[in-house]
Amino acid sequence: MANNVKLLLVEDNPMVLGMLQQALSPLATVTSAPDGADALMKAVDDPPDLVVSDYRMPGMDGRQLVEKLKSRPATANFSAVLMASKSDIAERLSQQDAADDYLEKPFFLKDATRRIKRMIDRIALEKMAKTAPSDGVVRGNLAQMNVIDLMQSLEMGRKSCKLSLTLDGDRCEVFFVEGQVRHATYGDLVGDPAVFKVLRWTGGSFQLDFEGKTDKETTQLNTQGLLMEGLRLLDESQRDGGESEEPASAGAASSAAASSSVEPSGSASSFSDPFASHPPGPPAAAPTPASPSSASSFTDPFASHPPGPPTAAPTPATPATSARARKKEEEEDVLLDN
Numbered sequence: 001m002a003n004n005v006k007l008l009l010v011e012d013n014p015m016v017l018g019m020l021q022q023a024l025s026p027l028a029t030v031t032s033a034p035d036g037a038d039a040l041m042k043a044v045d046d047p048p049d050l051v052v053s054d055y056r057m058p059g060m061d062g063r064q065l066v067e068k069l070k071s072r073p074a075t076a077n078f079s080a081v082l083m084a085s086k087s088d089i090a091e092r093l094s095q096q097d098a099a100d101d102y103l104e105k106p107f108f109l110k111d112a113t114r115r116i117k118r119m120i121d122r123i124a125l126e127k128m129a130k131t132a133p134s135d136g137v138v139r140g141n142l143a144q145m146n147v148i149d150l151m152q153s154l155e156m157g158r159k160s161c162k163l164s165l166t167l168d169g170d171r172c173e174v175f176f177v178e179g180q181v182r183h184a185t186y187g188d189l190v191g192d193p194a195v196f197k198v199l200r201w202t203g204g205s206f207q208l209d210f211e212g213k214t215d216k217e218t219t220q221l222n223t224q225g226l227l228m229e230g231l232r233l234l235d236e237s238q239r240d241g242g243e244s245e246e247p248a249s250a251g252a253a254s255s256a257a258a259s260s261s262v263e264p265s266g267s268a269s270s271f272s273d274p275f276a277s278h279p280p281g282p283p284a285a286a287p288t289p290a291s292p293s294s295a296s297s298f299t300d301p302f303a304s305h306p307p308g309p310p311t312a313a314p315t316p317a318t319p320a321t322s323a324r325a326r327k328k329e330e331e332e333d334v335l336l337d338n
């Protein structure tokens with residue numbers, strides 16, 4: 001859905017420009033420019049819906065580019081995001097309302113992508129509303145824009161409407177007033193719990209009725225609070241589910257590791273538990289290996305143990321542990337600066 005949004009990306013650092021373009025291309029139709037002058041010509045030729053530009057560039061800087069585009073009627077209808085240092089944002093940009101949003105440099109690539117995606121989703125939703133059919137209802141698929149993205153876009157755009165969500169016969173209705181959730185229903189659930197129930201939906205469909213209104217106020221949290229609390233609850237349920245599966249996996253892995261470490265090459269039925277016939281007291285002495293060849297292929301389980309109970313073997317890695325390690329690697333991010 002958001003691919004109908006035209007984004008002009010302006011950055012004089014080739015590495016930063018390339019990485020941002022790669023990250024944003026699946027979300028919008030991206031045109032890139034290495035400086036303000038080139039960006040101005042491309043914007044005149046094909047007016048963008050969103051301009052994401054570095055502030056400090058040689059020649060025409062990002063603020064000058066935005067001002068020139070806003071001054072031309074043919075290119076004035078766009079949103080702008082400026083990438084700048086903290087001091088530039090505080091001292092030079094925010095006081096003049098130079099852009100709709102700012103990205104503070106240095107930033108992580110994933111954080112920047114998420115921030116820009118929120119702008120893209122909001123613009124996509126506004127374009128859908130302008131092209132809505134005669135009944136004024138905007139219809140879409142949650143596979144293209146999920147519930148969280150929808151709610152964030154409605155909040156950013158300060159929209160008043162009724163959002164209807166359907167999935168496999170289930171239906172949820174959420175009413176917004178100036179971007180804030182006021183009332184929600186899902187079956188017997190009302191208010192905040194109704195919203196929490198549908199945040200995990202990634203399939204189904206949605207309808208936006210900008211004439212839909214209600215006098216009821218059943219939610220306790222604002223839109224941002226609902227999203228944050230809902231995501232926390234979702235993460236907590238997923239974490240609890242992973243931990244409940246881990247002990248069983250660990251137990252199975254430990255049993256398998258124990259049997260493989262103490263069994264000789266023969267069958268399990270020919271092996272006697274070395275602890276079964278020992279009376280209380282110090283452990284029995286290790287048996288003398290029958291021959292050098294057999295000693296080289298067998299590790300004495302008591303050889304490295306000090307007096308007292310044997311030291312427990314380290315717990316082998318479980319599938320859940322390996323999955324978390326892979327997830328941690330995938331979450332590594334890239335810090336981008338000038």
